[in-house]
Amino acid sequence: MNAHPQLDSTRSIPPPDPDLEPLKVSVYERMAKAAAQLMPLFPYDHAGAIIPCGNVLIGGPGRDHGQFFHWNTVSEVVVCYGSHNSPLSPAQIIATQNLHGVNSRLSDETDPGAYAVIVVTQHQAEEGEQSEAMIARCTSCKAELVRHTYNATPHDLPGYDAARHGSATDPVRQFPTAVGSAEFADLRNTGEIRVCAACGHDNGPFSGAVWGWARQVAQTRAVNAAHRHLRELPPAVRSS
Ligand SMILES: [Zn+2]
Structure with a gap:
């Protein structure tokens, strides 16, 4: 037995899973038309999946993305695909701590020329x-x-909450982080929580709209309902 398996020349990467077709997207193309920040760029969300999520943060008059903290039991990596008037430099990579602060990543959120195109990649639990x-x-x-x-x-995995994130027959499952974030925005805006x-x-309102999580969750719910509706039509109607 090799005492140094990491140096074993016969070590090889297993062949790709036939159920997981290799896919390629452009983060620039995808995020130009996206409905929300933290949008999974690929449909794979299984145990151990690497989930790159697109974000495009932009400044403008009166814009306020607020500041919050995200805690995750799994690792996340932030990659900046381009920025202006942002503390993040283009091509900068950050491996975040399990507990990390989140904000717009813009130095001046009210600058209409400020932007940051960022991919946050989560490595889901195995x-x-x-x-x-x-x-x-x-x-x-x-x-x-x-x-x-x-x-x-x-x-x-056994701990999956299907009631929250979608049944096995849904073509598009909810992204758990977006569901939890949308709930957080609603909670944060209740009177008893925003007043310390x-x-x-009084911490004022938190703008969930600029993050778009509720919209992503609602759109995912709508496309699943549409898919279910189409499947339930009688065959004669479906083919007419
Ligand atoms: Zn306080």
Whole structure:
């Protein structure tokens, strides 16, 4: 037996899974027409899947993406595909901590010329349960306003929550991070949460619209309903 398996010259990458056709997309093309930030660029979301998610953040008058924190049991890598007036440099790569801050990545969100095209890649859990949380802190005293923890276990692991993310017959499953993030935006905007319990500061509204998570979740629900409706039509109607 080789004492150094990593140096074994016979080691090889297994052939591709026949059910997972290799796919190629352009992040620039895909994100030009995307409905939301954190949009999975590929349809694969199985246990152990590498899920690159596109983001295109843009500045403009009155824009405010806010600041929140994301906690994930799995690893994430951020790659910048181009930016202007952003602390992120084009081609910059960041391996995030399990708990990391999230904001627009724009130095001046009100600058109409500011933008950042970013891919955040999650490596979904290979076994066990995947858990994530979205956290908001008071802008005045930094006390935690809300911590929304949710189940993000991939669909082919025992802990998968089909009621949240879609049944086996749905052609498009929900992306767990988008579902949890949309819920977080709603929670964050309730009166008892946006007013800090520690210092009384009113943190104002959080703009879920600029992130688009609720829209992505609603569109995914709609396409699944449309697909189900079409399948349930009598064959004669379906073929007419
Ligand atoms: Zn406070």
